[in-house]
Amino acid sequence: MPNDLPELAVTGATGALGGMVARLLAEADVPQRLLARHTARMPHLPNTPVFATSYADREHAERALQGVKTLFMVSAAENPYRAQDQRTFIDAAKEAGVQHVVYTSFMGAAPHDVFTLGRDHWDTEEYIKANGLKYTFLRNCFYQDILPSFAGRDGVIRGPAADGKFAPVARSDVARSAARILTFPREHEDRIYTLTGPQAITMEQVAKILSRVTGEDITYHAESLDEAVESRRRAGASDWQAVAWATSYAAIATGELSQVSDDVALLTGVAPLSFEDHLLREE
Known part of the structure; x- marks a missing residue:
């Protein structure tokens, strides 16, 4: 493999977050290589090599990461094997010589998280x-984009x-924060950032904001945990x-996600978008 390839790798480049980060880095003339499962869907960025691999494919991942020093690791799509697949990818990264992993985690990640998928992030x-890798963990709240x-x-x-x-956060604010870190990665080694919007809101307030911005009649109906599980089944x-x-909703009920952080502003110099401002920008 050529030894002049960029030492920064961005995964998930065909996804919303990874694609945003890749474009921001390209705009800032930061050399990078892009990794994703399907190269045909990669962003078309000048002078940017691309590699097809998956987190579960250690052999291909190790080849794609040869020469990489800093790795932006977007968490894999939700599936029952995510934690193991991500361990496999980290094994490949270490074997390839990666020194620093910037990982998109989740707010309050813990071994007994109410939100079951938060436990994958903790793992x-x-x-x-x-x-023994240097790390930067971006513990974001739920994306405003999906609400x-x-x-x-x-x-x-x-x-x-x-x-x-x-305290939901706009995906664009997470992308801006990540791009800043990846531009100057050594300044952020062994740090954990909590990325949120500027205010904590209830689901009822989410419904009211959606109603106000869209003109539709959106309401919130509280269920019990058992009712919610059964309805999804x-x-x-x-x-x-x-x-x-x-349990994603149940984590909100416990208050685990109510912290409002100023890390987005500290990292980027710009205050994060409120949910309403995000919606208005998307209109």
Whole structure:
């Protein structure tokens, strides 16, 4: 493999976040290589080599990461094997000589997280550290971008969030934060950042903001955890998906996601978007 390839690798380059980060780095003339499962869907950026690989394919991942010093690792799509696949990819990164992993984790990641998928993030964080790699963990709250999809066809958001608050963040603010870190990675070694929007809101407030901006009648209906799991199962979700979906709301109810952080502003010099401002920008 040529030894003049960029020492920065960006994964998930065909996805929303990875693609945003790749474009921001290109605009700033930061050399990078892009990794994703399907190269045909990669962003077309000048002088940017691309590699096709997956987190579960250690052999191909190791070849794609040869010569990389800093790795932006976007968490894999949700699936029952995500934690193991990410361990496999970290093994490949270490063997390839990667020194620093910037990983997109989740707010409050912990071994007994109420949100079951948060436990995957904790496992990955710990595995990165256990392998002696430098790390930067971006623990973001839920993306503002996905909240409109929480409303059903009848305009009702259903879930066991009770009246708990959370501080959703715009994906674009996470991308700006990540690009800043990747431009000057050594300044952010062995750091954990919590990336949130500027305010904590309830799911009822989410519904009211959506109604105000879209002109549609959006409401929130609080369910119990058991009701939420069962409703998702009836809709065709597998057990792990149903539990993950329901516990994402339950984590809001507990207050685990209510912290408002100023890390986005500290990293980028620009305040993060509120949920309403994000929606207005998308209109």
